[in-house]
């Protein structure tokens with residue numbers, strides 16, 4: 258196998274560049290163990306071989322490198338997924354590399370194996386690569402019984418992106434209809450549980466705590482106290498401006514807060530314990546919807562100590 262210096266030798270007389278190649282390919286026998294591995298690979302299966310100590314070597318070897326003992330001849334299917342144990346990043350792939358874009362040579366511990374397989378991983382982005390990354394093989398279209406039957410490995414699918422659009426109509430059922438009919442008249446209707454003595458608003462036909470039926474509504478005031486709130490800096494079609502404040506408001510005489518906007522006050526002045534009153538839209542604009550309540554505005558009363 259003589260090798261000739263290349264036509265254009267480097268200037269340094271002590272350096273000669275050579276190319277060693279076997280045009281048409283270099284044929285060698287695989288032996289039964291690697292042969293089995295490659296045959297399984299051609300069938301798109303990954304196998305290892307079990308050692309006398311019970312470990313699974315992938316790729317399989319004829320002798321256990323830890324003990325020197327011959328392996329058992331028991332082949333075990335592993336993977337196809339695995340976990341990256343360590344890697345080396347390749348910024349500029351060379352001719353003959355499995356990918357023509359940046360990738361990593363990685364040690365991959367296939368599921369069920371006790372040793373690592375070296376293969377290429379394309380994580381999409383170098384920062385996506387990490388120890389413990391779950392990866393799956395990408396198979397070549399026409400396997401031939403060669404390690405390159407796996408083109409490379411890619412990260413496990415962990416998220417999907419899908420267009421979402423839902424159109425729906427809500428039909429207010431019994432209790433909600435009763436509540437919204439109240440709102441259309443400019444009153445809040447709640448329900449009092451006879452057993453717990455708690456007042457819930459909006460009205461519901463059964464107590465959420467004890468399940469007792471609540472046959473009748475009670476009218477509750479449209480004044481209350483801010484129990485907690487959020488200042489929102491993203492526009493929302495239901496809010497008049499940015500920033501706006503959404504708050505949990507405990508209407509007087511009720512035991513559960515309702516969520517509503519707070520207005521007529523700078524956002525930074527809203528506070529827990531602040532007394533507020535509903536601002537209703539003019540009667541002529543009212544419908545059976547929560548849009549009837551423009552927002553809650555401060556009453557100017559002293560703050561309430563929250564328990």
Ligand SMILES: [Zn+2]
Nearest residue numbers: 450453464467
């Ligand atoms: Zn109850």
